[in-house]
Amino acid sequence: MSSLVYSNILLQVPEETFYRVPLIPVHGVPLIKPIATSWERIEKFQARSDDLLIATYPKAGTTWMQEIVDCIMNQGEVEKTSRAPIHVRSPFLEGNPPPPIKCGVDVLKVTPSPRMVKTHLPFALVPESFWHQKCKVIYVARNAKDSAVSYYHFAQMNKLLPEPGTWDEYAVKFLSGDVAWGNWFSHVLGWWNARDKHDILYLFYEDMKEDPKREIRKVMKFLGKDLSEDVVEKIHQHTSFTAMKENPLTNYSSIPSSVLDQSLSPFMRKGEVGDWMNHFTESQNQIFDEEYRKKMEGSTLMFRCKVW
Ligand code: PPS
Numbered sequence: 001m002s003s004l005v006y007s008n009i010l011l012q013v014p015e016e017t018f019y020r021v022p023l024i025p026v027h028g029v030p031l032i033k034p035i036a037t038s039w040e041r042i043e044k045f046q047a048r049s050d051d052l053l054i055a056t057y058p059k060a061g062t063t064w065m066q067e068i069v070d071c072i073m074n075q076g077e078v079e080k081t082s083r084a085p086i087h088v089r090s091p092f093l094e095g096n097p098p099p100p101i102k103c104g105v106d107v108l109k110v111t112p113s114p115r116m117v118k119t120h121l122p123f124a125l126v127p128e129s130f131w132h133q134k135c136k137v138i139y140v141a142r143n144a145k146d147s148a149v150s151y152y153h154f155a156q157m158n159k160l161l162p163e164p165g166t167w168d169e170y171a172v173k174f175l176s177g178d179v180a181w182g183n184w185f186s187h188v189l190g191w192w193n194a195r196d197k198h199d200i201l202y203l204f205y206e207d208m209k210e211d212p213k214r215e216i217r218k219v220m221k222f223l224g225k226d227l228s229e230d231v232v233e234k235i236h237q238h239t240s241f242t243a244m245k246e247n248p249l250t251n252y253s254s255i256p257s258s259v260l261d262q263s264l265s266p267f268m269r270k271g272e273v274g275d276w277m278n279h280f281t282e283s284q285n286q287i288f289d290e291e292y293r294k295k296m297e298g299s300t301l302m303f304r305c306k307v308w
Helices: 003-010 035-037 038-043 062-073 078-083 104-109 142-156 166-177 186-196 205-210 212-222 229-238 241-248 283-297
Strands: 022-028 028-032 052-055 116-119 137-139 200-204
Touching: 022 035, 022 116, 028 035, 035 038, 038 104, 038 186, 052 062, 052 212, 062 078, 062 116, 062 137, 062 212, 062 229, 062 241, 078 212, 116 137, 137 166, 137 186, 142 186, 142 283, 166 200, 166 283, 186 200, 200 212, 205 212, 212 229
Parallel strands: 052 116, 052 137, 137 200
Antiparallel strands: 022 028
């Protein structure tokens, strides 16, 4: 099942097809070329009523939430999560990696229910069938500054994304939304504004860091699972940053280094709130704050971006 077995074949795929490809707008949202060119299939995706959609802007704690959900769905029997890497257990809806690895839509077709579907799509681009089927959604949001820093490091090591350039160049691109999956502000606001119209649990990375067990309990309640405090503690231990960094099934080490070069930056990098302070200059911080004020004005959505 692991994509490792394909690594020798991967090397034979012409690099220009998938590697460091340009962004192409889909309904105004920049997506990487292999996703944009297969958009029709993604848009027509058939959700099932017991699908759970785990939606995030990139780098908001998707993998962390996927692992928590899988533990809960397995009644806290964390050993059962060792059946496959996280990207197999919880396929990426719009993912379209180099062949022969199957695209998300094809993998999901043969995935037994209940499926845990990962997406980075903004609310407006989510296939309609999820809403027709009244699917549950867990959305995780992370403050813009830490998201930008995490995404910058990820763009360096993930060869399927466009070259990030220097941090100074990337900070400008991030703020203007010229990155894969588009503008952070539109993403977090789009999902925030939709949360009362659909069955959406809207969570924050910073809250998960502050009190992981409290947030695990929120997810349990949302999924209708009543598990003991001992089990909550077990899930908490299993999904700690340290445990997930060491776990080959959650640290993405099963993906060949030709795609994810973890020597440049590990997938499980720092897992902190406030790392942006090690990267932002004073002037970048001011520009970000100004844009934040403009874009978030009038919204009840609030973020924390400091350690408290
Ligand atoms: S992706 O590629 O968009 O799916 O990445 P995603 O999983 O959303 O985000 C990766 C960042 O989340 C951090 N992470 C965690 N932080 C705390 N605890 C746990 N358990 C955890 N698991 C993943 C990961 O380290 C990335 O953040 P940075 O800031 O880069 O370290």
